[in-house]
Amino acid sequence: MRIALGIEYDGTDFxxxxxxxxxxSVQGALEKALSSVAAQPVEVTCAGRTDAGVHGRCQVVHFDTEVQRDPRGWVLGTCANLPTAVAVLWAMPVADAFHARFSARSRRYCYRILNRPVRAALDARYVTWERQPLDAERMHEAAQVLRGEHDFTAFRAIACQAAHARREVLAVSVRREDEQVSIEIEANAFLHHMVRNIVGSLLPIGRGEREPGWLAQLLAGRNREVAGPTAPASGLTFIGPRYEPHWGLPAAVTA
Incomplete structure (x- = not known):
């Protein structure tokens, strides 16, 4: 039997x-908890790996097992054996053809910036602090050049092991709500540090240090060395993948 799970986690301490x-690691904690519930070793496959310090709103994984447990048993039993920073949101049996990674049609990330003169206290683990005023509309305008299929070498970590740098960005937006600026990106797949490097290049545009057209120049130039720095991990959350409706997964991860 193949089981799919939705996982939420605070990545700060992993x-x-x-x-x-x-x-x-989040995977290590989850597999240890699942193995306790199953009373045998369990290995999971995820929709998309996240870096140290990055959070997950609804990571999706699958695993195969011969152990019979109802969905509620998988959820409550696994949560009881997990550290408080990780929780199983839902569990359900899926078709053998389902694959958490390869069945996903896209993946979504959100980067949150607290934009005020004073640093965060309550939300410090989940945002990046920027004290200088940011023009979110200017950042949004610049980011639209990322839509479509491009070579994202300029926003790819040196240690990235992907076979190539071509990715398709399906949607990107930058918006402000009071003191918070949020950058949301949906793509078919992402490169190592891709979102954080894009954010690092949008920040100078938001501060007025660069023109909106600078992002287009970076994208076309394919030179990581001249792009902005990698933004901190704390502000980044993997919202989750999207799957076609025929897999029957919860609405939060269905296209």
Whole structure:
């Protein structure tokens, strides 16, 4: 039987999603908890790996098991064995053809910036602080050049192991709500540090240090060295993947 799960996590104290032998990871914590419920080893496959310090609103995973548990048992039993920073939102059986990574048609991220003179206290783990005023409309205008299929080498980490840098951005928006500026990006897939590097290049535009057309120049130039710095991990949340309706998954992850 193949089971799909929706996972929420605060990534602050983890060294990323991927299982590591010597550091805490979200995957390692989840597999340990699932193995306790199943009373046998369980390995999961996720929709998209996140870096150290990055959060997950609804990461989707799947695993195969012969153990019989109802969805409620998987959810409550696994949550009982997880650290407080990780929770299972839902569980459901899926077709054997379903794959958390390869069945996803797109993935979505949101980067949140607290834009005020004073640093955050309550939300410090989930936002990046920018004290200088940001023009969200200017940032939104600049970001529209990212839509479509492009070579995103300018926003790719040096350590990225992807076979190529071509990705298709389906939607991108920058908007302000009171003191918070949010950058949302949906793409078919992402490169290592791609969103954080894009944000790092949008910030000088929002501060008025660069013109909106600068982002188009960076994209066309394909030179990571002249683009903006990598924005901090704390502001980034993986909202989740999107799947076609025929898989029967919850509305939050269905296109």
């Amino acid at each position: 060294s990323g999603w991927q299982r590591l032998s010597h550091r805490p």
